[in-house]
Amino acid sequence: MTAAAAGKLVLVGTPIGNLGDLAPRAVDVLRDADVVAAEDTRRARVLLSHAGIRAGGRLRAVHAHNERARAGQLVAAMRDGATVAYVTDAGMPGISDPGEELVRACLDAGIAVEVVPGPSAALTALVLSGFPTGRFVFEGFLPRKGRARTERLAAIARETRTVVCFEAPARVAATVADLAAACGGDRPVAVARELTKRYEEVWRGPLAGAVAHVGGGEPRGEYVLVLAPAVEVAPSEVDDAALDAALDAALARGVSARDAAAAVAGELGVPRRRAYDAAVRRRRAQ
Numbered sequence: 299m300t301a302a303a304a305g306k307l308v309l310v311g312t313p314i315g316n317l318g319d320l321a322p323r324a325v326d327v328l329r330d331a332d333v334v335a336a337e338d339t340r341r342a343r344v345l346l347s348h349a350g351i352r353a354g355g356r357l358r359a360v361h362a363h364n365e366r367a368r369a370g371q372l373v374a375a376m377r378d379g380a381t382v383a384y385v386t387d388a389g390m391p392g393i394s395d396p397g398e399e400l401v402r403a404c405l406d407a408g409i410a411v412e413v414v415p416g417p418s419a420a421l422t423a424l425v426l427s428g429f430p431t432g433r434f435v436f437e438g439f440l441p442r443k444g445r446a447r448t449e450r451l452a453a454i455a456r457e458t459r460t461v462v463c464f465e466a467p468a469r470v471a472a473t474v475a476d477l478a479a480a481c482g483g484d485r486p487v488a489v490a491r492e493l494t495k496r497y498e499e500v501w502r503g504p505l506a507g508a509v510a511h512v513g514g515g516e517p518r519g520e521y522v523l524v525l526a527p528a529v530e531v532a533p534s535e536v537d538d539a540a541l542d543a544a545l546d547a548a549l550a551r552g553v554s555a556r557d558a559a560a561a562v563a564g565e566l567g568v569p570r571r572r573a574y575d576a577a578v579r580r581r582r583a584q
Contacts, residue, residue, distance in 0.1 A: 305332070305376035307384060307404045309397060311416020314388045315495035317348045324414045325349045331383035333375060335360040335368070337396055341387050360384065365396045369403035376409045389419055394438045394464050419493055420462045423522035426500050427460070427488035430527060434460040440473060448557045451480035452564030454525065461525040467517040474512050477525065478505035479551065480561050486526035492519040528567075536566045541573065545580045555581045 308327050313319040328334060329351045336342035339357045346353050360368045372382050384391050384400060390413075391397030404411050420436050437454065440463060441447040454461050454477065465473045474489070483506030491499045497519070501511050505525075512521075544566060548558035559574035566573075 304409060305378070305380040305382065306410040306412060307372070307376060307382050307400065308412045308414060309391045309401070310383050310385045310414045311390045311418070312345060312385050312388055314417045314419045314422070314493055315498075317345065319417050319494060320345070320349060321414060321416060324416060325351065327383050327414055328385070330381070331356065332380040333358055333372065333382045335372060335382055335384045335400075337361045337386040337391075342385055345385065360396060360400065362396050365399045369400045372400065373403050373407045373409060376404065377407065388417075390416060393418070393420070393436075417494065419464070419490075419520070419522050422493050423488065423490040423500070423524050424460065424462055426490060426493075427524035427526075428502065429460045429486070429488065429524060431460065433527075434462060437461055437463045439464050439466075442469070445557065447476070448553070448560055451476055452560040455481045455561065455564035456528055456567055457525075458527050458530055460527055461523075463523045463525075465521045465523060467519060467521065470517050470521045470523075471509075471513045474505065474508045474523065477523070478509050479548075480565060481505060481525065481528070482565060483509075485528070488524040490522040490524065491517075493522065495519070530567060536568050538576070541566065541568060541576055542580060545573070545577050549577065549580060549584070 308331065310324050310327055312324070328346060328349065334342060334353065334356045335358045337360065339359050342357060343353055358368065376382055384397060386395035386397060389395065392401060401411055424431055424434055435457060437450070440450050483504055485505045487503070487505050487508050489501040489508050489512060501508065541562065544562045545558055548561050555577040556574060559570060559577040563570040563573040
């Protein structure tokens with residue numbers, strides 16, 4: 299008996315809002331796949347129905363909470379010759395979405411992995427922002443709290459490439475306010491919402507204005523924040539008075555000396571040790 303030919307995994311990029319953006323090749327793959335794995339099978343059924351594709355019994359739920367366990371099952375199916383198509387709720391699997399562990403499991407098992415490119419919220423917002431696109435960094439969703447968030451904000455504050463972040467509507471106001479505190483209210487930003495949908499909106503201006511913009515009502519829809527590159531500042535150009543003033547403002551927000559130093563070091567481009575020593579002195583003086 300001849301062994302079955304190995305199957306494959308096909309990551310399928312899907313529309314980020316407008317279902318009309320589904321690529322013809324994506325339709326072919328989803329129609330012909332033996333298994334359609336999906337982050338949310340309900341959304342996948344809507345997508346398949348829009349494309350005129352019958353789901354039948356091919357749908358399998360593969361999301362953040364079960365991806366590792368389901369990866370083994372899907373790899374076994376692919377070893378038996380199955381073609382598995384994987385879609386997330388929107389955009390490209392693995393980019394701030396499940397998919398990374400499934401790909402790793404396939405590669406470790408010697409299973410072929412292919413990609414059908416599709417719309418990207420990060421790249422769509424980037425090109426709409428008007429900021430430099432030659433060099434950029436994608437930060438995904440920022441940590442929600444604690445030292446990890448403070449350190450990431452400090453890194454963004456000194457980042458000399460364009461920065462792209464995702465944020466949920468319930469947290470966008472807090473994130474924009476934290477970015478303004480870390481990067482300075484004058485840092486240009488583009489706030490993109492509901493990309494490719496009927497109520498698509500891109501607001502452009504300084505972070506200080508963005509705080510008022512997103513805080514002016516109940517935020518709706520998924521957000522992409524694009525920050526202009528930081529202007530590099532030579533440490534020698536920051537005198538002690540400017541450093542102390544920035545630290546006083548950071549400490550007044552109730553953060554620790556360490557967190558204040560991290561934020562101000564990123565904002566002003568000074569060595570973190572210098573900022574920390576000064577922060578300790580300012581804290582003792584209060």
